Amino acid sequence: MNAPDLQSFLPLPQTQFHVLVALTEGERHGYAIMGAVEESSGGLVKMGPATLYGTLKRLVDAGLAEESDRRPDDDDDQRRRYYRLTGLGQQVCHAEADRLADLVAITRTNLRPGLA
């Protein structure tokens, strides 16, 4: 089977990238992902439950994230579903981060103080 073309996933929609970034720290359940996204965006991105699970559905269907059978915390509610990045999800997350880094570099170069 051919490996999927990473470029075909880019650019990632903002919510999907935020969720993938939240999962780079490890397995998380839905509410924890929601909190992580809010924190990492400085409170600018506030996802509702259906937006979050719609995004997770797309990521799982695309093979970028998957449900985890393991429950990291034994005291936690066993009904909660945990999610983690797949290998492909990690590669796509890297590729999107590189793409954004290039964009930031171009912006910083073009808008250097004194050039405006």
Added chain:
Amino acid sequence: MSTHAIYRTLTILYPKEFRDRYGDDLVQNHADLTADRGPAAAWARTGLDLIVTIPRYHLETIMSQRHTTTSLNATIALLAIAGIAGLFTVGYPSLALVGMASIIAVSQRSRIAHAIREPDTDRRHRRLITAAVLSFVSIAAVVVALADLGGDDHWDNGRLIAYNLVFIASAVGAIASLLTGLLTPKAQPRQPAN
């Protein structure tokens, strides 16, 4: 009714597939939000979320492959029915609609065939039962029409058209359901794990 019960009730508005997969998670998430930030903040976020995502997810469901095929089949059936029924009112020009239905069916044959040939025992049964029910309706339409109009010297055009419409629609539906039912393979039973 508690705030969670209200939210759970509102999740009924989501497409069934999404609700079945994530309904409990949505309610759990709403409960977490309520516990952490209070009902007002929880509803401020989930209320807006409901308004934005319910129409969006329904639209996505409609645009998905399976539903596109269903819409395609419905369009072809409606054009065929309208074309045949039009023979009794506008005459032969209505056959153009049957031609359009045929052109769409031929041009999209691979998509239709894929939808029909997907192994699914339940769907096969549903299609065959639908064919039987529609056959009964078409025969009943003829019997009722003959009993109703048979004694009249001059048949009432309105009722005649109505009976014809019911007969043609059910007959076309019965034939289509029978064909698709017979062409739908039965699913292979799962082998028990060793």
